[in-house]
Amino acid sequence: MDRVYLDAATSLPVRREVLEEMLPFFTEHFGNPSSIHELGRIPREAVERSRGHVASLISADPSEIVFTSGATESINLAMRGVLPFLKERRKVIISSVDHMSVRATASALTSGGYVVEYLPVDDVGRIDIGAAERMIDEETAVVSFPFASSEVGTVQPAGELASLAHSAGALSHVDLTMSALQMPVDVGECGIDMATLSSPDLMGPKGVGALFIRKGVKITSLIKGGGQERNLRSGSENVPGIVGMGAAARIAGERMEEDPARMRVLRDRLIEGLTSIPESYLNGDPENRLPNNANVRFSYIEGESMLLMLDLNGISVSTGSACAQKTLEASKTLLAMGLKHEEAHGSLIFTLNPTNTEHDIEKVIEVMPGIVSELRAMSPIYNMKE
Amino acid sequence: MDRVYLDAATSLPVRREVLEEMLPFFTEHFGNPSSIHELGRIPREAVERSRGHVASLISADPSEIVFTSGATESINLAMRGVLPFLKERRKVIISSVDHMSVRATASALTSGGYVVEYLPVDDVGRIDIGAAERMIDEETAVVSFPFASSEVGTVQPAGELASLAHSAGALSHVDLTMSALQMPVDVGECGIDMATLSSPDLMGPKGVGALFIRKGVKITSLIKGGGQERNLRSGSENVPGIVGMGAAARIAGERMEEDPARMRVLRDRLIEGLTSIPESYLNGDPENRLPNNANVRFSYIEGESMLLMLDLNGISVSTGSACAQKTLEASKTLLAMGLKHEEAHGSLIFTLNPTNTEHDIEKVIEVMPGIVSELRAMSPIYNMKE
Amino acid sequence: MERLEYSKTVLEHFRNPRNVGELEDADAVGTVGNPVCGDMMELSIRVEDNRITDIKFRTFGCASAIATTSMLTEMVKGKTLEEAEKLSWDDVVGGLEGLPPVKVHCSLLAVDGLKKALYEYYKSRGIIREDLNIKGESEHEEEEAVKESGPLV
Amino acid sequence: MERLEYSKTVLEHFRNPRNVGELEDADAVGTVGNPVCGDMMELSIRVEDNRITDIKFRTFGCASAIATTSMLTEMVKGKTLEEAEKLSWDDVVGGLEGLPPVKVHCSLLAVDGLKKALYEYYKSRGIIREDLNIKGESEHEEEEAVKESGPLV
Numbered sequence A, B: 001m002d003r004v005y006l007d008a009a010t011s012l013p014v015r016r017e018v019l020e021e022m023l024p025f026f027t028e029h030f031g032n033p034s035s036i037h038e039l040g041r042i043p044r045e046a047v048e049r050s051r052g053h054v055a056s057l058i059s060a061d062p063s064e065i066v067f068t069s070g071a072t073e074s075i076n077l078a079m080r081g082v083l084p085f086l087k088e089r090r091k092v093i094i095s096s097v098d099h100m101s102v103r104a105t106a107s108a109l110t111s112g113g114y115v116v117e118y119l120p121v122d123d124v125g126r127i128d129i130g131a132a133e134r135m136i137d138e139e140t141a142v143v144s145f146p147f148a149s150s151e152v153g154t155v156q157p158a159g160e161l162a163s164l165a166h167s168a169g170a171l172s173h174v175d176l177t178m179s180a181l182q183m184p185v186d187v188g189e190c191g192i193d194m195a196t197l198s199s200p201d202l203m204g205p206k207g208v209g210a211l212f213i214r215k216g217v218k219i220t221s222l223i224k225g226g227g228q229e230r231n232l233r234s235g236s237e238n239v240p241g242i243v244g245m246g247a248a249a250r251i252a253g254e255r256m257e258e259d260p261a262r263m264r265v266l267r268d269r270l271i272e273g274l275t276s277i278p279e280s281y282l283n284g285d286p287e288n289r290l291p292n293n294a295n296v297r298f299s300y301i302e303g304e305s306m307l308l309m310l311d312l313n314g315i316s317v318s319t320g321s322a323c324a325q326k327t328l329e330a331s332k333t334l335l336a337m338g339l340k341h342e343e344a345h346g347s348l349i350f351t352l353n354p355t356n357t358e359h360d361i362e363k364v365i366e367v368m369p370g371i372v373s374e375l376r377a378m379s380p381i382y383n384m385k386e
Numbered sequence C, D: 001m002e003r004l005e006y007s008k009t010v011l012e013h014f015r016n017p018r019n020v021g022e023l024e025d026a027d028a029v030g031t032v033g034n035p036v037c038g039d040m041m042e043l044s045i046r047v048e049d050n051r052i053t054d055i056k057f058r059t060f061g062c063a064s065a066i067a068t069t070s071m072l073t074e075m076v077k078g079k080t081l082e083e084a085e086k087l088s089w090d091d092v093v094g095g096l097e098g099l100p101p102v103k104v105h106c107s108l109l110a111v112d113g114l115k116k117a118l119y120e121y122y123k124s125r126g127i128i129r130e131d132l133n134i135k136g137e138s139e140h141e142e143e144e145a146v147k148e149s150g151p152l153v
Ligand SMILES: Cc1ncc(COP(=O)(O)O)c(C=O)c1O
Pocket: A226, A234, A235, A236, A237, B009, B010, B070, B071, B072, B073, B099, B101, B146, B150, B175, B177, B178, B198, B200
């Protein structure tokens, strides 16, 4: 593939080694882990081995891991599954830099009589601890926030937020979707109650995820049925998917030093190159950010047209522009950080994966200035200000 | 594999051709269907092609198909998703031969103020239409039943039941999990409102399923988030899985004449061989049954020990015996048909797949009599009656 | 998710937009939209003998907005004022061989820009055509809210 | 789902159960369990000099029930009545190198069968040992119900 792929946050390929490990489970070891005859044994053992790998990645106990169909389901299970056990608490707090899956899950709760509040962030997208302290109270059931914002990459104060939740008797849920491949986390040390993990974001297969549920946290299932996953997630186990997620987690753990360090260097070069374009700025925290994330805004022009120009040049990225969203809404994360709508519209999200090369970065730095000036020449606001 | 696998109802391998079609979507075409850049295009088109294949299999429109993570999730979505739109109706009717995923979904509704009623069956496991007529009323929100019972294989009067539901203003949900590979169905002709399909039961990958939702049926999502699948199933699409399910559905459609006909012949030979063992009887309808299902009870002995003896002989089957279930409960289906507990305990479920051979069947017929007499020799009830 | 597939014609106009810029000797300029909403457009026209003899545009917005305005300028050049006024967004979208449904509002903006330019032109001649006086951007289609008719059980 | 993995010893006893059948010259026979519940057991013993010199069993039930009874007969043969009475299900499960948790009730049945046989033996000698008089099958563990503390929102 000659394409330059800088959209890791949207999708990642499955690692070859991961796919290799999955393959026998589609055809040869196709048994159902619940079967008591011989064909159930190997799948059953493989599922438990995977559970161990996933647990290791976040320093949890295997019994604290439940496999799901993906990050979105894990988020729904976490945030909704604990509510029946916290009946008198009617407030759900999420951050204003959460992914839409968290926002939509929280929003839907309002029709069930819950109040949803949003933790504000500062101008680099970091959750305001002072505000969190004021907001999290004995009415609060769950506090959810990302370990790092998926869009602007700003790393959040997870430990502090989790302990604020604890002090108020609320449960914390941390979305690790975007950070797990790049940043180690020890859920015990952070005092996290629940954490969402996504297989595809670990370079494992799509259609699998996991939820960490700390021992002792009471939770009910979202999907009812045959009682698999200790009755927390019914439905015949997606064995090849779970095997793939396990392998991906294991490899991510092994490469936790090497890959992020390499991406960080390339990412810094990219930020340097792009922000040297006139009136182009980094969004998010320059220091405390995901190693693979560069979110840059280019004044006076709009993101979808930049994205398409890059696409026509063989470069894949994402944008916070409304025009690229189904909802036609500008990025809530960028707006929460205090950016103007037109600034949010002009932002591009570059996210690296471990296979990106220097050449990829140089190619972007080479073509971007031309794209920016071409679109600025077409932009009435750019020409007004001239 | 030298094993004789007669447990298709529990798990099936993925067809080679299906796996081949999936492979490029793990690595090469790994894009997110929602991406507007070039890498989103092929996955997006592939998902829609799959939707078409799945729709064709049941003569539905592609817009009526929602992809899920499996049969259990589809069942939960169907039975729970429609309730908010049928508020004054507080009764959910399921059959007494439904799979545990349907039963558990219905049971969980009772804590939400719903009443669950069970359609009775006759001694071959066929739903009693007269009783259904009396039970389905203007209080009824949903009527759920399997196209064919997964355990005893008895085919249900789907059209009649769906129209009873319609007359009462209720919605029908039909579980096609076990029948879709073997029996054609036209959801329009049957007047079905919703139907659950499972990828692994079509010899596609695990971790994928679909729900047919007739145009005009109002339903809300179970899993909230990014709004994928027309907001009915959020979460990034499991593209390789969906591609696999599409391929499996297409191939199932192509082989709908050939495979079931072959299985039926082998199945009949198996039933003949097994019921010629003294005091051994077929459970379920001898005529109207799934082409691949032979459910046989062997008096005086227990299913789990038969199952293990067969397993030690390289033959995989299932049993309706309590001793093989996590819940230690005898098969609800067999009890609903009027079998005594000890008869249910002594039942084995043999289910064929399209790759089974005559040799497989002969091997079972060869070893089964020995197993039965060995266990009978050990059985106090057999020796009491002597 | 809505599928965002642009036709070849849209991409061609986006890559090579016609009539970009500003007419130095414009008879009227129409500006519509708002960068806050993600789309803004400026259209300048020259009118001779009741005909639009030249037209140029600048657009801040997505590929669709750029392509639509480019296409519109091509379609309008040489038309009489009456013909230009009757140009509908159906015509423009047709010329582009369709647009993804979610992008239709961008084409409305281009047509609005033309109307606004015509309004300004008539106004400069002392004629007030309020029906052509576009105030803001055509509204974004309302976000398809997650409709819940009650909590899920 | 519970994992159902039997140890090698369980499988070995299941495949080659020791002491199957009925003693012709039994001094006592104990029957416990009920086919309705899926497990039933019959144990016949011969007693000489206060010692169990022979023992045979028949079991209707799962592999675990069969293996447990087989193991128990091996463990009990040669023991004094007092020693036999003290045999606990822990001993039997230990002898089998463990049982899947869900299967422990089957081993309880085997021990109950022995007690019942001892009861019958004492009874035939005019001694009523109600503590050994097992009535039915040990109860199945209660089904772990899907515990819902309220409807899901
Ligand atoms: C008839 C029927 N319906 C539903 C299911 C649930 O399927 P899954 O466990 O794949 O979600 C099964 C499982 O075997 C089944 O047999």
